[in-house]
Amino acid sequence: MAQAETINVDVTVIGGGIAGLWLANILKLKGYSCLLLESEALGSAQTVASQGMIHGGIKYTLGGALSGASEAIADMPELWRQCMAGTGPLDLSGARLLSDHFYLFSSASTTSRMTTFLASKMTRGRVEHVAHRDAPAFxxxxxxSGSLYRLVDLVLDVPSVTEALAAPLAEQCKHVDWDKTRWQVDDSGRASLLFEIDGRELQLSSGQFVLTAGAGNEQMLEALGxxxxxxxxRPLHQAMVKHHYPYRFYGHCLGAEKTPRLTISSHPCADDSQVWYLGGSLAEHGVQQSEEELIAAAKRELTDLLPWVDLSGAEWATLRIDRAEPRQLNFARPDKAAAMATDRCPNVIAAWPTKLTLAPNLADEVIGMLEKSNTQKTPLQLGALERLAAPGIAPTPWELAFNG
Structure with a gap:
């Protein structure tokens, strides 16, 4: 094999979910030469499995105390709203807004707890009570007979957000085949990537590699030593129900636990039906259940909480997905997005947004690290890497489940 050609870029982002795409856009705007590598499709795995809820942390305060997680994300809905209007740090005006709010509701047995909590000062200006006469038809x-509150948050169509974030990066987004690509670490610990392209070896040297591949970060960190x-x-097993019930719904039901008992988001299908995607405690407990057991549990929950809803003739499916996060003491939930230096490679950063809402926060964390390390800004010159194919956009779980 001929001597390897070397390509130099300022920052290489590995992982084309919304976190990686958001970061790559910010890097480009700030003048860094940036390459984004994705081994599957843009938005695959954790991103496309998201319910698209951009929230300000209210659901994390259900335990009765304002946590670090809720403080970190309190401003996120407004930032995303500005982006959807084309006035934020990134222009997402081409993406689809499914709802400009969502709801928090209780069963009759938990109404008192929710009313007491949501009257506290920590939720003022972020939640409003909805009288029965003003409630949606649903x-x-x-x-x-429960209580209903409206959260001033929003719900996004995740595939359209992925497309909007990918559009400005047509030159930078490339598909990586890990069967023909490997890591190399020199004596000083600096990492680079070796590609086999058309029978030739090419070395990618990057001022910083930023790993935003979710669960894939673990394998890359192991490969780097x-x-x-x-x-x-944090595994989930989510239920999906495809139906022709006329009402869309986006919201959480308060239960006895700190996390919502049930979360419902509605997603339109090409045949004018819709899918309700079910998360919350149902999905967390569903990890221990088979597909049949989870579907049965989901039917019981919907019958118990929403007995007037007719889902006869509906189609059911489930999805198992892992949420990848930086390891915490006692397996606790991370409070905010995390961008962390590695112990061996000075030019590798491992990054996890921990939740869709915090993708902008993650980009801020990474940019701060790049500025401290004085990462250079140079023009983008991809050389032979231009021949790599562009990744597509990942299909939704319900498209795969119900359309084969």
Whole structure:
């Protein structure tokens, strides 16, 4: 094989979910030469499995105390709203807004707890009570006897957000085949990537590599010989129901636990039906259940909480997905987005947004690290890497489940 050609870029982002795409856009705007590598499709795995809820942390305060997580994300809905209007740090005006709010509701047994909590000062200006006469048609049914609150947050169509973030990066987004690509670490610990392209070897040298591949970060860190940071996974098993019930709904039901008992988001299908995507405690407990057991549990929950909803003739499916996060003491939930230096490679940063809402926060963390390390800004010159194909956009879980 001929001597390797060397390509130099300022920053290489590995992982084309919304976190990686957001970061790559910010890097480009700030003048860094940036390359984004994705081994599957843009938005695959964790991103496309998201329910698209951009929230300000209210659901993390259900335990009765304002946590670091809720403080870190309190301003996120407004930032995303500005981007959707084309006035924020990134222009997402081409993406689709599914709802400009979502709801928090209780069953009759938990109404008192929710009313007491949401009257506290920590939620003022972020939640408003909805009187029965003003409730959406979904909750106008006489069998609903709980309380209803409107959260001033929003719900996004994740595939369209992925497309909007990918559009400005047509030159920078490339598909990487890990069967023909490997890591190399020199004596000083600096990492580079070796590609095999058309029978020739090409070396990618990057001022910084930023790993934003979710669960894939773990494999890359192992390949680099890094002992830290380490990854933890928080698995989910989510139910999906495709139906022709006329009402869309986006919201959380308060239960006895700190996390919502049930989260519902509605997603349109090409045949004018819709899918309800079910998360919350149902999805967390569903990890221990088979597909059949989870579907049965989901049916019981919907019958218990929303007995007036007719889902006869609906189609059901489930999805298992891991949320990847930086390892925490006692497997705790991370409070905010994390961008962390590795113990072996000075030019590798491992990054996890921990939740969709915090993708902008993650970019801020990474940019701060790049500025401290004085990462250079140079023109983008990809050389032979231009021949790599561009990755596509990942299909949604319900498209795969119900359309084969």
């Amino acid at each position: 909750f106008q049914h006489p069998e609903f 890094c002992e830290s940071p380490k990854t933890q996974r």
